[in-house]
Amino acid sequence: MTDIDTFRSETRVWLEANCPAEMRQPMRSEADACWGGRNWSFQSDAQRRWLEAMAGRGWTVPDWPKDYGGGGLSAAEARVLKEEMARIGARPPLTSFGISMLGPALLKFGTEEQKKHYLGQIARGEIRWCQGYSEPGAGSDLAGLQTKAEDKGDHWLVNGQKVWTSYADKADWIFCLVRTSTESKQGGISFLLFDMETPGVSTRPILLISGNSPFCETFFDDVKVPKEQIVGEVNKGWDVAKYLLGHEREMISGMGLGMGGSLGAEAKPQDALLRAEIAAFDVDALAFAAMSERFAAMWKAGEAHPASPSMMKYAGTELNKRRNELSMAAGGSDALEWDSERSKGGKAPRDWLRSKGNSIEGGTSEIQLNIVAKHILRLPGA
Amino acid sequence: MSLLSDDQKMLQETAASFLGQEGSIAKQLRHWRGIGCKDGFGHELWKQFGELGLTGICIPESHGGLGLGATEAALVLEEIGRNLTPSPFLGTAVAGARAIEGTAHGDCWLPGILSGGAVLALAVDEGPRHAPERTALQAKRQGNGFVLNGAKQFVVQGASADMIVTAARTGGSPGEHDGITLFAVAKDVGGLSVENEALVDSSKAARLTFSDVQLDADAVIGEVDGGWQPLSRALNAGSAGAAAELVGVASGASAMTLDYLKQRKQFGKLIGEFQSLQHRAAHLYSEIEIARAAAFKAAQLLDSGDDQAELHVAVAKAKAADVANLAVREGVQMHGGIGMTDEHDIGLYMKREAVLGQLFGDVYYHRERVAQLSGY
Numbered sequence A: 001m002t003d004i005d006t007f008r009s010e011t012r013v014w015l016e017a018n019c020p021a022e023m024r025q026p027m028r029s030e031a032d033a034c035w036g037g038r039n040w041s042f043q044s045d046a047q048r049r050w051l052e053a054m055a056g057r058g059w060t061v062p063d064w065p066k067d068y069g070g071g072g073l074s075a076a077e078a079r080v081l082k083e084e085m086a087r088i089g090a091r092p093p094l095t096s097f098g099i100s101m102l103g104p105a106l107l108k109f110g111t112e113e114q115k116k117h118y119l120g121q122i123a124r125g126e127i128r129w130c131q132g133y134s135e136p137g138a139g140s141d142l143a144g145l146q147t148k149a150e151d152k153g154d155h156w157l158v159n160g161q162k163v164w165t166s167y168a169d170k171a172d173w174i175f176c177l178v179r180t181s182t183e184s185k186q187g188g189i190s191f192l193l194f195d196m197e198t199p200g201v202s203t204r205p206i207l208l209i210s211g212n213s214p215f216c217e218t219f220f221d222d223v224k225v226p227k228e229q230i231v232g233e234v235n236k237g238w239d240v241a242k243y244l245l246g247h248e249r250e251m252i253s254g255m256g257l258g259m260g261g262s263l264g265a266e267a268k269p270q271d272a273l274l275r276a277e278i279a280a281f282d283v284d285a286l287a288f289a290a291m292s293e294r295f296a297a298m299w300k301a302g303e304a305h306p307a308s309p310s311m312m313k314y315a316g317t318e319l320n321k322r323r324n325e326l327s328m329a330a331g332g333s334d335a336l337e338w339d340s341e342r343s344k345g346g347k348a349p350r351d352w353l354r355s356k357g358n359s360i361e362g363g364t365s366e367i368q369l370n371i372v373a374k375h376i377l378r379l380p381g382a
Numbered sequence B: 001m002s003l004l005s006d007d008q009k010m011l012q013e014t015a016a017s018f019l020g021q022e023g024s025i026a027k028q029l030r031h032w033r034g035i036g037c038k039d040g041f042g043h044e045l046w047k048q049f050g051e052l053g054l055t056g057i058c059i060p061e062s063h064g065g066l067g068l069g070a071t072e073a074a075l076v077l078e079e080i081g082r083n084l085t086p087s088p089f090l091g092t093a094v095a096g097a098r099a100i101e102g103t104a105h106g107d108c109w110l111p112g113i114l115s116g117g118a119v120l121a122l123a124v125d126e127g128p129r130h131a132p133e134r135t136a137l138q139a140k141r142q143g144n145g146f147v148l149n150g151a152k153q154f155v156v157q158g159a160s161a162d163m164i165v166t167a168a169r170t171g172g173s174p175g176e177h178d179g180i181t182l183f184a185v186a187k188d189v190g191g192l193s194v195e196n197e198a199l200v201d202s203s204k205a206a207r208l209t210f211s212d213v214q215l216d217a218d219a220v221i222g223e224v225d226g227g228w229q230p231l232s233r234a235l236n237a238g239s240a241g242a243a244a245e246l247v248g249v250a251s252g253a254s255a256m257t258l259d260y261l262k263q264r265k266q267f268g269k270l271i272g273e274f275q276s277l278q279h280r281a282a283h284l285y286s287e288i289e290i291a292r293a294a295a296f297k298a299a300q301l302l303d304s305g306d307d308q309a310e311l312h313v314a315v316a317k318a319k320a321a322d323v324a325n326l327a328v329r330e331g332v333q334m335h336g337g338i339g340m341t342d343e344h345d346i347g348l349y350m351k352r353e354a355v356l357g358q359l360f361g362d363v364y365y366h367r368e369r370v371a372q373l374s375g376y
Helices: A003-018 A045-056 A075-087 A097-109 A112-123 A237-257 A263-267 A272-300 A308-336 A347-355 A365-376 B006-021 B029-034 B043-051 B070-083 B089-100 B104-115 B228-261 B275-304 B309-340 B346-358 B363-373
Strands: A129-132 A148-151 A155-166 A173-179 A189-195 A201-206 A215-226 B120-123 B138-142 B145-156 B163-169 B180-185 B192-198 B204-216
Touching: A003 A045, A003 A075, A097 A112, A097 A129, A097 A173, A097 A189, A097 A237, A129 A155, A148 A173, A155 A173, A155 A189, A155 A201, A173 A237, A189 A215, A189 A237, A263 A272, A263 A308, A272 A308, A272 B275, A272 B309, A272 B363, A308 A347, A308 A365, A308 B275, A365 B275, B006 B070, B043 B104, B070 B089, B070 B228, B070 B275, B089 B104, B089 B120, B089 B163, B089 B228, B120 B145, B138 B163, B145 B163, B145 B180, B180 B204, B180 B228, B228 B275, B228 B309, B228 B346, B275 B309, B309 B346, B309 B363
Parallel strands: A129 A173, B120 B163
Antiparallel strands: A148 A155, A155 A215, A173 A189, A201 A215, B138 B145, B145 B204, B163 B180, B192 B204
């Protein structure tokens, strides 16, 4: 038996013993996810045990170094773990912006102290993070952000407003882009970390068309942030931001993969013309799933173009919107019910409406196309 | 999905350099088109395929081939597509070789394929749309052999072929897999009329009429009534190969178009500066990447004998044809007036896409396959 086969069989045995049955049920919605954090109340004992067991092995972040709370697994081992979890339908033990976004940025740009301090907390699900990027006047033109951080000697004094801060009302800490210089647009941005309980921080949820409120407005009024809570150098925060956005796009593009199986097999369309459209969609979805596999392999091998997450994000989110449109069509008037039990609380229309944000958040489709045109196709003036 | 191995990368480089130089549009497609060649391709180039070993990719090592598979064939076919190189590679060395492998006809024909001397054709379609299970060409037992009556069309390179792999019905009814038998037919056999038709892309395909064509029993490829197995093996290999060639066509057309966007000026600007064109070019790039991934996934699953291979072959062919079609439409449109001229090469990509899109079943055929294989 090769090492990887041994790893697979050991992993299988361990998962069998440690993944509670309840954690092998498909998640019904985002609400079933385990987000962790200081104020997290576990939805079940099983959810708590599952997180503790996985975090104990560093398997909430299997490919991070062991020193920082990770599992220290090779790419091949991490893939095996993923496959073995998928095999038994295991839920992710922890869903976290710390894992998907901040962590990779800290691994690349953080000081040794920062890595030691923050990464372990992220891996164990102790601190829940939110992202302070967009502002009312800085959406697609993110580098136009105005939230100000003034150097007051022993601290930064932060004033301004963020918007579209995911789960800011539930988060413990924020990673936040601030303006530390007005001399250069991109070269005047810094990347700060601070506690959401710091005096002067307040949040207000935004009600979306889907009826849910995953996003907030976040206000900073004379917020004092210790000097050392900056990632990377002063005025070099845009590099960190861009790197992190790449990871965010990678994650959002993964939604295409997470869309599940064949839409046709699920929707069983009776109408010939709808069936034809759904078959065309299934071709595109399966082709995109192949792309996701190829992209992941190329990304790991360092063979992917640095701007390729933009392509993935664009294609994946547009596909997910199309899937939701077709689901609505296949569902007919059943898919219009907003809160009945029969409709699982209006899952279809709420998912459909929520999906419209996929191609806006994390950089609109149009911005992704700009990035592809400029950095990959090298078109003039892009 | 695994990435290319070092050997595969080397093969890709060999194919890219050989086809980019010897297989270029000027040296091959425009040349043979210009002189009205009856084959639509050059036999010299086909021999060079043999000298480089490319003809042996899908031929087992026991027969002197490389014993490789659909993945390696795809690497060559993508370069063929990019250069619009006319050759018997797909019909003979991929689909043809797969149809006859493991049979006495394989022993007979594989050496000729290997050297780049022999050309094979596949006679499957009987109407304008691909529907292999509806094969109706009648093969009746007579004495020790069979008598064939009926017609075939879209037999690619049929008039140039040394042997035509012909799907006929010895049992069952059209629509059924059982009862189909493959025959090895020589094109000079009595009772067979061969019309050599030029297609839109200057390639050639034959219409065949079988009038009491008498064949010996040893003309049967594989088992009587059991032809579906080698036929579907050939069609899967052919479809996966056509998908890869379509990805090459899309890439070639898109590269040509991107060059044009960076050269052509209007309103005092390069037209590539206009965002309306940038976004369309970026969308096309994304689609081509996805089509390439689908084509490689299908090829890898065919090579590993995965039971999902057929589904992914259908996905690959449908996606690649769709995307190549987008690439050539955008290509001609973005070239403007010059793209409508015969002198410019972009139109040649549009013509080739039309033929490859139909070959082994079009987008609609393969979407239907995906729906059926997915259980709806």
